[in-house]
Amino acid sequence: MIDPNIAPLRALPRDDRDLFIAAGNGHILAFDNVSGLPAWLSDTFCRLATGGGFAVRQLYTDQEEVLFDATRPVILNGIEDFVTRPDLADRSLLLPLEQISEERRRPEQELWVAFEAECPRIIGALLDAVVKGLAMLPHTRLERLPRMADLALWATACETARWAAGTFWSAYCGNRDAAVEGVIEADPIAAALRAMMVAQTEWTGTASELLEALDQKAGARVANSKAWPSSPQALAGRVRRAAAFLRKIGIEISLGRDGRARTRVIRISMTEPPSPETGGAQPSASSVSSALPPNDNPSQVQNHNPCRPLRTKQGVKTTYRPH
Known part of the structure; x- marks a missing residue:
């Protein structure tokens, strides 16, 4: 609606340079028909979502450097579950869309005519939310902050323009x-670790011993696949990457050194899994009141009757950071 980019849908970039050039020429990056993400691109999307730079040598020079620095929302649309790395998943909003039946499909020309008719109302609703957010943000507090802390604070500040207080936090935590x-289901190492710890509460050993134990748990078909680590060193890196999400289901992992030989040891233990975030998603009374300007009544916000939200199409997987 407001982005000057004339190519709203793109193919995935070939390298970091192409991605950051695209980020410098548009407010939002949208990639369609994504079936998979290479590891380097997943890491670059993380930097682009939370802010980061990319430096390359300027063309036709020996010492001059060009620096690309950007923070942009990214929309990735596809059918498969292609966000499989924990660091990108923790920066993402996953939005599964309902299939459009043949009876409800419309020609593109008809769809755009309907969109243009609704566009002023959509922009007006968004601007109302922005005005509310600007007024509420200095007074907004959350008892705990996720990795995308600025997103959580900004959306919480804006939400009462359309919904009751706590609506965003509940949906976001879920x-x-x-x-x-x-992510755990998509990562064979994380899935094997979870299966291994079902029958025990503690495990301690080296990376080589853990790889042998996981080989037996996963079976020959998985252990011989390309997705399986081929060495204890590769396994240790995969375990570190999966540790944050495994901790959320009650599996604590620590890597350290033991004994005079300073042997690298991996310790895995079952802890009390934290209660699902959705269960305690509603902010406390103090959180609600702190999210209101001094002259507002918290009870009025709690009893607010939200308007029917406008329906807009969005990507299946979105990494978002407000400006």
């Missing part, structure tokens, strides 16, 4: 819980 389960 989305993060679903992301944890999805």
Whole structure:
């Protein structure tokens, strides 16, 4: 609606340089028909979501450097679960869309005519939310902050323009819980670790011993696949990457050194899993009151009757950071 970019849908970039050039020429980056993400691109999307730079040598020079620095929302649309790395999943909003039946499909021309008719109302609703957010943000407090802390604070400040207080936090926490389960299922190492710890509460050993134990748990078909680490060193890196999400389901992992030989040891223990975030998603009374300007009445916000939200199409997976 307001982005000057004339190519709203793109193919995935070939390298970091192409991605950051695209970020410098548009407010939002949208990539369609994504079936998979290479590891380097997943890491670059993380930097782009939370802010980061990319430096390359300027063309036709020996010492001059060009620095690309950007923070942009990214929309990734696809059918498969392609966000499988924990660091990107923790920065994402996962939005599964309902399939459009043949009876409800419309020609593109008809769709755009309807969109243009609704566009002023959509922009007006968004601006109302922005005005509310600007007024509420200095008074907004959350008892705990996720990785995307600025997103959580900004959306919480804006939400009472359309919904009751606590609506965003409840939905966001539920989305993060679903992301944890999805990433663990997609990562064969995380899934094997969870299966291994079902029958025990503690495990201690080296990376080589852990790889042998996981080989037996996963079976020959998985252990011989390309997704399986080929060495104890590679396994240790995969375990570190999965540790944050495994901790959320009650599996604590620590890597350190023991004895005079300073042997690298991995310790895995079952702890009391934290209660699902959705269960305690509603802010406390103090959180609600702190999210209101001094002259507002918290009870009025709690009893606010939200308007029917406008329906807009969004990508399946979104990494978002407000400006």
